[in-house]
Amino acid sequence: MxxxxxxxxxxxxxxxxxxxxxxxxxxxxxxxxxxxxxxxxxxxxxxxxxxxxxxxxxxxxxxxxxxxxxxxxxxxxxxxxxxxxxxxxxxxxxxxxxxxxxxxxxxxxxxxxxxxxxxxxxLNPAQRARLVTAMAEVERLLTAATVVLDTLDPGHPDAVHCLRAYAAELGERLDTGFDPARSLLPDPGELRPPHGLFLVARLHGDPVGCAGLKLPPGAPAEVKRMWVAPDVRGLGLARRLLAELESRAARHGSTLLRLDTNKALTAALGLYRAYGFEEVEAFNDEPYAHHWFEKRVAPPGAGPDVSVPAR
Amino acid sequence: MxxxxxxxxxxxxxxxxxxxxxxxxxxxxxxxxxxxxxxxxxxxxxxxxxxxxxxxxxxxxxxxxxxxxxxxxxxxxxxxxxxxxxxxxxxxxxxxxxxxxxxxxxxxxxxxxxxxxxxxxxLNPAQRARLVTAMAEVERLLTAATVVLDTLDPGHPDAVHCLRAYAAELGERLDTGFDPARSLLPDPGELRPPHGLFLVARLHGDPVGCAGLKLPPGAPAEVKRMWVAPDVRGLGLARRLLAELESRAARHGSTLLRLDTNKALTAALGLYRAYGFEEVEAFNDEPYAHHWFEKRVAPPGAGPDVSVPAR
DNA sequence: ATGGTTCTCTGACTAAAGTCAGAGAATGAA
DNA sequence: TTCATTCTCTGACTTTAGTCAGAGAACCAT
Structure with a gap:
């Protein structure tokens, strides 16, 4: 097939x-x-x-x-x-x-x-234009393919870098500002095994994105702290992070994945919907959240292959 | 600009x-x-x-x-x-x-x-498909850019190869068959300076196309024996050969370019029209021709730059 | 047959690219 | 202070990659 x-x-x-x-x-x-x-x-x-x-x-x-x-x-x-x-x-x-x-x-x-x-x-002008366009596409996608995902301790310098950037960006984009200490996850250390995990995406060794997963015993898994660096947006990295989290959650035995988000993050809202999340009633009292989503987790092995590329 | x-x-x-x-x-x-x-x-x-x-x-x-x-x-x-x-x-x-x-x-x-x-x-499936498509486009156009045009003597082995392939293809495609000796240009040696010139296109050294130009004194220049190898069609090579001939004709002082062709060669007919040729009355009695075209020659320097790429 | 050419091979080099095992200074943690 | 670690450098190598000048056999045209 x-x-x-x-x-x-x-x-x-x-x-x-x-x-x-x-x-x-x-x-x-x-x-x-x-x-x-x-x-x-x-x-x-x-x-x-x-x-x-x-x-x-x-x-x-x-x-x-x-x-x-x-x-x-x-x-x-x-x-x-x-x-x-x-x-x-x-x-x-x-x-x-x-x-x-x-x-x-x-x-x-x-x-x-x-x-x-x-x-x-x-080449004639039309061909030149087509070549340049196709080259840009190849380059973008090769760059996307070069990003590697690793599970890191939330205290690792690269993880810290991402979490700071995440907080700084929220601080700018939310009308209310953003203070991690006031959010429901004041200590990212909670995203450390066995209570969760933390993924960092790196391009040529530089951290360019992250996503955390909370794995509370007997409760749905929860996506937290997802961030993608501005200059690698549009490469499908957020989607890849989500897919990887979903497959980790599945391997852990979770059957439901949840997350909350702020109304200012329109691109994220669109992504969650496109990825198959459905909006539900508030399941927590996160002060910065306006929308809550959940998605049934695909069973292990069904997710896309997102293993690390060779280098 | x-x-x-x-x-x-x-x-x-x-x-x-x-x-x-x-x-x-x-x-x-x-x-x-x-x-x-x-x-x-x-x-x-x-x-x-x-x-x-x-x-x-x-x-x-x-x-x-x-x-x-x-x-x-x-x-x-x-x-x-x-x-x-x-x-x-x-x-x-x-x-x-x-x-x-x-x-x-x-x-x-x-x-x-x-x-x-x-x-x-x-990459996810959609990205893979896009990458593969863009790669194919880049490859095609890089291949096109790798073709080099040289002026060769019509007796040169590469020129002979092209002329044979040209005749063989016409022999197959015309209902009448094709016998070079019966055509108006029985001896390609007429495409030799100062009466004309003969271009050969090569890819990695292998001949993949040709085009001749007759430059009769005091008469319009005439395109003859244009051929492109089947496996490099669709790369814009015929157009490039035409453009090069036009600029050679212009440098020679010609102001009008003419050609005749057979009704079976539909792709060629389309190319000539798209390139700016207009159909005219028969200007010769070539037995294999059904259509005659002419085009005013752009003055020297106005044509696209088709010089040889570095290697 | 002869002389010029073509084709491949050998010997004698060179330059670039990279590996490996320490040595020595600076740093950080206990 | 001490000990393990990090970082850079040097010396002594090896392997690749390539160049150049012939030599010798085969071929080709006259």
Whole structure:
């Protein structure tokens, strides 16, 4: 049945991979590193205008510490970067571009533009427009597919980051403001096993969304603290978080999922309805809530596959 | 004016390049060559089930002859390929996969599927469908952009290939059959400077289309022998060939472009009309023609930019 | 048959990319 | 203070990837 469709999709993706790595990937690298090893060029690019600490570079590019060190030494010898110790922690070193480094980066930039231009030039205006649109779509969806969901302790720095952002956003959007201490979940620690769980979504290691699940014994599971960072909205991440929570709730044995929300959060209201939640009478006295929803939980294994992508 | 739009498009393409090389390109290579150097893996892949001659491999992958030889030696030592001399020409060597080589290739295949799957898995069905559609579009258009147009002598093997394919196709599609000797251009050598020119379109070095231009002194320029290979139709190549011919005619000083065609070639008829040709009275007595068209030539520089993409 | 060409291979290199095992300084927790 | 940990760096390697200059066999046109 749909194994066949899936095989077709996989074949398409593979053809895409081949075409694109041939036409874009190889060119990309060799355009980039015309008079400089690709490794150095990538590093130069990744340092950015702001500067960056060495650890960050290693993580981002996935390189060995000794290797990065050597690359930096080489860039330093060419006068393209300066390496100094970070203000807070004197073990950590930060790299910044020099004037010459900026110029070199600008040259890479120009080449990157030339590559992009060479892809567009043979096409007529209508084709260009279509290519650009399709590229934007692919990019958006690949980005969506790159987001990974992890169960984290609510005290983990990434979890804290999300919870702060959640509170800050509610504070702005609700006419009443928002004070977590006054809400029904003053302590997110309640979202810790065995009383619940807390999901964090990350993109390239940066936290970009979260959702908590309360699992009170003998009572319906409850969605709490769902948030998605503004710059990754529209990627279907909220839906994915909900689906993941639902499947966790199902595995836990819950048969009903509930949540409450504020009338100001119109996008969330729409999502809950579209996802299959139905509005019900108030089941708690959360001071910030105007709407209460519930949804029967699909039995385990029936949910969409949202496992972590390989990397 | 549209410099601004172009800058926007270039920026989009660059973002795409970055996302895709990060997410697809790097993975692609390192998935592929997990326990084998990428170079060898690529070679193994490129040999294919049918076997291939060494020269073909070199061309396709753009590698040094010595390098390929060494890679083959290594694959041979691992028992993955056998190298023998080609039947026709004993200088040429052909490579075929052994049983073990096929198995290794199948393993690469599986990994490639796994990579594709890892891109799709985090997405919901609607997103998967959209991603696959957008990928197909990008791939099509990148393929279109990869086609290069060259002016070739009509006697060049690639030109001959196209002219033969042209004649064979007409022979099939016209109720009357087609005999080049009976047509008004029995000798394609007339499409040679200074009396004309002959364009060949190539994709990865293989000829996939052609178009000739007659430039009779003091008379309108005339399009002849336009053909596009079946498997690259729908990429806008015919239109691109027409545009290139028009701009060559303009540079030559022609102000009118003409052509004749057969009623069986419905796609061509549609293209000519869409491109701005208007049907006129017969201007010659070509036995295979049912329709005659002409179009005023845009002055030099006004045509779309169809210069050769970088590679 | 002869001379120029084509095709593949070998030997002798080089540069890039990356790995691994410490060493030494700074930090944080007990 | 002490001990484990974190972070960066150096030295000593290896593997990939690729280049270049011929050599030798086979082919092709004259």
């Amino acid at each position: 749909n194994a066949e469709r899936e095989a077709g999709q996989i074949a398409r993706v593979r053809r895409f991979n081949r075409t694109v790595t041939e036409r874009v990937g190889v060119l990309h690298d060799h355009y980039l590193g015309r008079d400089r090893p690709v490794g150095e060029a990538r590093l130069l690019w990744e340092i950015g205008d702001e500067g960056r600490d060495v650890r960050g570079l290693r993580d981002r590019l996935g390189l060995d510490s000794g290797y990065v060190s050597r690359l930096l030494r080489s860039l330093e010898a060419d006068g393209l970067v300066t390496v100094g110790t970070a203000p807070g922690d004197r073990r950590v070193r930060t790299v910044r571009l020099t004037e010459a480094g900026r110029a070199e980066r600008a040259a890479l930039d120009t080449r990157s533009d030339a590559l992009a231009g060479s892809l567009l030039r043979p | 549209n410099a601004e739009r172009e800058a926007g498009q270039i920026a989009r393409v660059r973002r795409f390049n970055r996302t895709v090389t990060e997410r697809v390109g790097v993975l692609h290579d390192h998935y592929l060559g997990r326990d084998r150097p990428v170079g060898e893996a690529r070679l193994l892949w490129e040999i294919g089930d049918e076997g291939r001659d060494v020269r073909g491999l070199r061309d396709r992958l753009g590698l040094d002859s010595g390098y390929v030889s060494r890679l083959l030696r290594s694959l041979e030592a691992d028992g993955l390929v056998t190298v023998g001399t080609a039947p026709g020409d004993r200088r040429v060597r052909t490579v075929r996969l052994t049983e073990a080589g096929r198995a290794e290739r199948a393993a690469l295949d599986t990994r490639s599927d796994a990579l594709a799957g890892s891109l799709l898995r985090p």
